[in-house]
Amino acid sequence: MVTREQVTVWIDDYETAWRTAGTAGLAGLFAADATYRQGPYREPVAGLDAIAAMWEAERDGPGESFDMVAEVLAVEDRTAVARVSVRYHDPAQEWLDLWVLRFDDEGRCTAFEEWPYAPPKP
Numbered sequence: 001m002v003t004r005e006q007v008t009v010w011i012d013d014y015e016t017a018w019r020t021a022g023t024a025g026l027a028g029l030f031a032a033d034a035t036y037r038q039g040p041y042r043e044p045v046a047g048l049d050a051i052a053a054m055w056e057a058e059r060d061g062p063g064e065s066f067d068m069v070a071e072v073l074a075v076e077d078r079t080a081v082a083r084v085s086v087r088y089h090d091p092a093q094e095w096l097d098l099w100v101l102r103f104d105d106e107g108r109c110t111a112f113e114e115w116p117y118a119p120p121k122p
Contacts, residue, residue: 001077001078002075002077002078002079002080002103002107003075004072004075004080006103006107007072007075007080007082007101007103008070008072010029010101010103010107010109011070011072011082011084011099013025013028013029014029015068015070017029018055018059018064019062019064020062021061021062023052023055023056026048026051026052026055027048028108029108029109030048030051030108030109030110030112031048031104031106031108031109031110032047032048033046033047033048033110034046034047034048034051034108034109034110034111034112035110035111035112036051036054036112037111037112037113037114038054038114038116039114039115039116040113040115044111064088065088065089065090066086066087066088066089067086067087067089068084068085068086068087069084069085070082070083070084070085071083071084073098078102078103078104079100079101079102079103080099080100080101080103081098081099081100081101082098082099082101083096083097083098083099084096084097084098084099085097093118094118094119095116095117095118096116096117096118096119097114097115097116097117098114098115099112099113099114099115100112100113100115101113
């Protein structure tokens with residue numbers, strides 16, 4: 001069972017890992033056989049090494065300028081749902097995501113599913 005407080009700490013640690021060079025921090029966040037789905041209909045990235053490679057390909061690096069605000073919406077047993085707002089500064093880009101997270105007994109994420117939404121562009 002995971003608590004709302006544990007999920008909040010996990011999300012804070014996720015943000016810290018995203019802002020940190022390298023991917024060493026992922027082992028504390030994700031189980032070795034975790035899956036990471038970047039959209040509800042996208043194929044999942046499976047395994048810690050594959051997730052690390054995806055992170056390195058997706059982010060600009062630890063100096064990437066953004067603000068992130070998260071709210072845990074629901075927690076039941078080992079599953080949590082959070083609303084996450086991310087605003088990148090350069091280039092300006094905004095996302096509002098829903099994250100569906102499943103955790104193991106050690107508090108590591110075993111399944112991460114992201115539902116990203118960007119505002120319409122004029």
